[in-house]
Ligand code: SF4
């Protein structure tokens with residue numbers, strides 16, 4: 001296949017960006033999208049030009065680094081698929097493909113298609129630690145966990161922190177990401193001791209880093225490569241409300257004040 005690429009090029013966060021047009025020639029349908037970019041980059045390097053900068057690591061849909069907007073959709077046209085797992089057979093000969101970085105105030109462009117996603121790390125960091133004791137491997141079933149809770153926690157834990165949900169949301173909200181992270185611990189017994197403080201701190205970090213509120217458009221769910229459900233956002237809201245009410249109730253308690 002021969003394709004025309006319109007790629008966002010930007011030297012750094014302060015420089016103005018622009019679309020540049022490139023030809024991708026002799027693209028094999030079984031190539032991944034990133035392999036197609038590798039081939040274009042080899043040609044650019046051969047001509048003495050700067051290669052297109054893009055993030056990637058595992059190329060297996062696990063690490064969450066390969067985010068980019070392809071033809072207006074975060075991670076491209078195939079549902080539940082990261083850009084690295086997208087194959088060129090999704091396109092046809094002669095197609096024009098537009099490739100841009102995530103667009104969100106919280107994700108400044110570092111170069112070309114690479115954005116700084118440190119704001120998401122800050123949300124994770126705000127979650128803190130869990131105080132469940134570690135040590136030797138406990139006996140199987142020593143801590144009974146209802147099957148539904150275990151499965152729901154695993155569904156939430158599938159989030160790879162790619163940021164597509166933020167890029168797709170008209171409000172650049174990180175609520176799907178935060179909800180997944182809050183829920184995967186909050187659903188399990190080991191996550192209970194810090195459950196209230198965790199949700200409060202993570203939501204505060206989300207607000208502090210310029211992520212917007214949920215816009216109810218469900219674009220996040222539609223583009224999420226791990227199919228994280230917006231039901232987790234509802235759960236986040238319930239957890240946050242319960243934690244706020246509980247901390248409000250606790251304030252006048254003996255031990256919280258100077259006399260404690
Ligand atoms: S919720 Fe989905 S889209 Fe958002 S960061 Fe996690 S895996 Fe990516």
Ligand code: FES
Nearest residue numbers: 059063064066084
């Ligand atoms: S490179 Fe790791 S998820 Fe795409």
